[in-house]
Amino acid sequence: MTTQGIPKALIKSAGQNPIITSIYTADPSAHVWEDGRIYIYASHDIDPPQGCDLMDAYHVFCSDDLVNWVDEGEILHSRDVAWGRPEGGFMWAPDCAYKNGTYYFYYPHPSGSDWNDTWKIGVATSDKPASGFIDRGYIEGLGGFAMIDPCVFIDDDGRAYMYYGGGGKCQGGELGEDMMSIKGPMQDMTGLEDFHEAAWVFKRNGLYYLTYADNLEDNNRMRYATSRYPLGPWTYQGIFLEPTGCSTTHGSVVEYKGQWYLFYHNQVISGHGNLRSVCIDYLHFNEDGTIQTVVQTRE
Ligand code: FUB
Numbered sequence: 543m544t545t546q547g548i549p550k551a552l553i554k555s556a557g558q559n560p561i562i563t564s565i566y567t568a569d570p571s572a573h574v575w576e577d578g579r580i581y582i583y584a585s586h587d588i589d590p591p592q593g594c595d596l597m598d599a600y601h602v603f604c605s606d607d608l609v610n611w612v613d614e615g616e617i618l619h620s621r622d623v624a625w626g627r628p629e630g631g632f633m634w635a636p637d638c639a640y641k642n643g644t645y646y647f648y649y650p651h652p653s654g655s656d657w658n659d660t661w662k663i664g665v666a667t668s669d670k671p672a673s674g675f676i677d678r679g680y681i682e683g684l685g686g687f688a689m690i691d692p693c694v695f696i697d698d699d700g701r702a703y704m705y706y707g708g709g710g711k712c713q714g715g716e717l718g719e720d721m722m723s724i725k726g727p728m729q730d731m732t733g734l735e736d737f738h739e740a741a742w743v744f745k746r747n748g749l750y751y752l753t754y755a756d757n758l759e760d761n762n763r764m765r766y767a768t769s770r771y772p773l774g775p776w777t778y779q780g781i782f783l784e785p786t787g788c789s790t791t792h793g794s795v796v797e798y799k800g801q802w803y804l805f806y807h808n809q810v811i812s813g814h815g816n817l818r819s820v821c822i823d824y825l826h827f828n829e830d831g832t833i834q835t836v837v838q839t840r841e
Contacts, residue, residue: 559839560811560819562603564613565589568818569635569740569792570805571693575671576640579606580798582805583638583647584820586616591816595631595657600649602672608798608822614672618647623664623677627652635740635792638671639694639702639721645671646721648692650706653680661689663706665722681722687711688739691792694721695743695772703772705731705752708739712754714773733776734767740792743772746802749831752776755792761785764793764806766833782825782833789815795825802827804836 566587574580582603588596599619605611620630636649647666654660662680681704688708694717696702702717704724715728731741731752740755752774753766764783767776783791786808793806802825807818826834 559821559823560808561608561611561822562613562820563811565601566812566817567601567603567820568790568807569691570794570807570820571635571637571742572794572796572803572805573638573640574796574798575645577671579604580608580796581638581671582611582820583636585633585635587817589812589817591812591814593816594634597633598630600633600636600647603820604672608803617668617672617675618649618666618677620651622666623651625653625662625677625679626664627654627657627660629655632657635691637693639696640671641696641700641702641721643669644721645669645675646694647675648694648704650690650692651680658688661685663689663692663704678722681724683724684728691740693741693743695745697745697772701772703743705741705743707731707737707741710737710757712737712741712752714741714743716773729773731774731776733769733774733778735765735778737765738762740764740790742794744795745772746797746827747831751795751833753782753793753795755790756781758785760789761787762789762791764791764804764836768831779832781835783836784838786821786838788818790818806836808838810840 567584569585571583602614652660666675666677668674690708692706705714712731713728716725736756755762788809804825
């Protein structure tokens with residue numbers, strides 16, 4: 543079950559989960575770009591399973607109907623990262639943003655062998671959404687705790703915000719015009735109950751939502767909080783994705799052609815928590831803006 547070396551693969555999900563079955567994928571960050579297509583930036587789990595330390599590359603998947611997906615191929619490998627950990631690996635949950643003709647790909651990666659103490663947020667750029675990414679270094683001036691799972695949200699006024707965090711702490715801050723620096727200090731995101739990792743921010747009807755994975759042992763769930771401001775304070779709202787059967791959980795929320803969706807991962811193909819597969823399901827909101835519990839579509 544690998545397409546390593548094959549640059550593009552058509553994957554037909556036929557309305558079932560998981561939607562990506564050609565390689566193992568996790569931590570989907572979904573975006574709709576100006577061409578009207580939806581793109582998933584995902585982590586790549588390595589078969590045979592040997593832990594998250596061997597995750598070395600990112601693939602992008604693209605669709606215009608949410609059924610037929612194209613694996614656009616590998617867009618970045620740890621060997622392409624000059625400042626990165628000498629041994630490679632640990633290319634964890636990424637995100638991508640678009641501004642003024644450039645796609646910015648953000649990814650967490652350690653800069654040293656002492657991986658857990660050397661996390662950085664790397665940035666690679668391209669003028670295309672799914673190829674041509676060149677590493678530009680990492681965002682300076684961040685540090686002090688697990689800097690994993692970056693998420694970048696661009697507000698209606700064009701201001702861009704970055705969120706990240708693991709190990710119980712989530713921070714957010716405004717990105718500079720260059721999209722590769724932080725304006726002022728990062729702030730703690732307050733009001734999140736039982737935050738573990740996997741922050742994702744989106745906006746609907748003027749309300750900001752921050753979704754994240756919680757700490758339920760070996761069965762993380764997705765929770766969320768809302769705010770009238772992009773950097774909080776946040777009001778905790780509840781759990782909206784129950785355990786998927788995988789020890790980790792990580793998702794993104796996006797509107798596509800008038801319908802909201804949750805992208806997430808489970809381990810139904812492999813039965814192994816380090817061999818995950820990306821899934822999609824409808825996301826429904828109540829009149830008051832709260833999110834209904836997601837009904838997980840299985841095979
Ligand atoms: O995929 C590696 C790590 O597992 C991610 O960074 C976390 O969010 C969890 O899904």
